[in-house]
Amino acid sequence: MMPAFSVALPGQVLFGRGEATKAPALTRSFGEKVLVVHGRDAARVGWLLAELAGSEIRTMRCAAEPTLAMIEAALGELAGFRPDVVVGIGGGAVLDMAKALAALIPAPGGPMDHLEVVGRGLPLALPALPVIALPTTAGTGAEATRNAVLGLPDHGRKVSLRDRGMLPRIAIVDPAVALPLKPAHGALGSVCCP
Numbered sequence: 001m002m003p004a005f006s007v008a009l010p011g012q013v014l015f016g017r018g019e020a021t022k023a024p025a026l027t028r029s030f031g032e033k034v035l036v037v038h039g040r041d042a043a044r045v046g047w048l049l050a051e052l053a054g055s056e057i058r059t060m061r062c063a064a065e066p067t068l069a070m071i072e073a074a075l076g077e078l079a080g081f082r083p084d085v086v087v088g089i090g091g092g093a094v095l096d097m098a099k100a101l102a103a104l105i106p107a108p109g110g111p112m113d114h115l116e117v118v119g120r121g122l123p124l125a126l127p128a129l130p131v132i133a134l135p136t137t138a139g140t141g142a143e144a145t146r147n148a149v150l151g152l153p154d155h156g157r158k159v160s161l162r163d164r165g166m167l168p169r170i171a172i173v174d175p176a177v178a179l180p181l182k183p184a185h186g187a188l189g190s191v192c193c194p
Contacts, residue, residue: 014173017174023048027085030085032055034083035078037095038060038088039091042061045089048089062093066149090136091135102129128163128165132171133168134174143171147162
């Protein structure tokens with residue numbers, strides 16, 4: 001007899017070449033204050049930022065696996081900014097950082113209140129901000145999970161910030177966004193959104 005189980009998924013999954021072109025309108029459907037979390041190369045999100053012109057946008061770079069220190073620094077940088085939506089465009093590390101920030105910006109306490117193993121592991125007291133996840137790599141599945149993995153080098157481990165409310169509202173899986181940037185194009189917009 002098969003044991004009972006449940007599956008939690010993003011609210012909406014868009015899959016297919018060209019689906020990323022829907023990201024600006026979907027982002028605006030949540031409001032005009034937007035946090036965009038991206039990877040090492042900010043040029044890869046230039047097309048999205050151009051389409052969101054007129055919105056109040058903040059960007060956050062995540063060039064490596066997020067650590068507790070990176071999350072705390074980002075929260076400090078974003079103090080006083082309450083986005084309507086968080087857009088993560090990048091690999092699993094970027095999407096984890098986006099989900100962590102979406103969970104912790106509205107949280108009354110700090111990250112240690114919610115981290116598993118080394119923290120108190122408490123559920124979120126307030127709902128996480130909506131997240132739109134655009135993965136640029138394959139394999140981690142971070143666009144479809146309810147947790148964010150954070151490195152704690154001082155403790156020699158990785159831990160999770162986990163809550164059902166951290167599932168992205170929308171996951172846009174567009175193979176064109178994952179294509180390597182070709183020098184002749186100069187911007188992802190030429191590759192992603194012809």
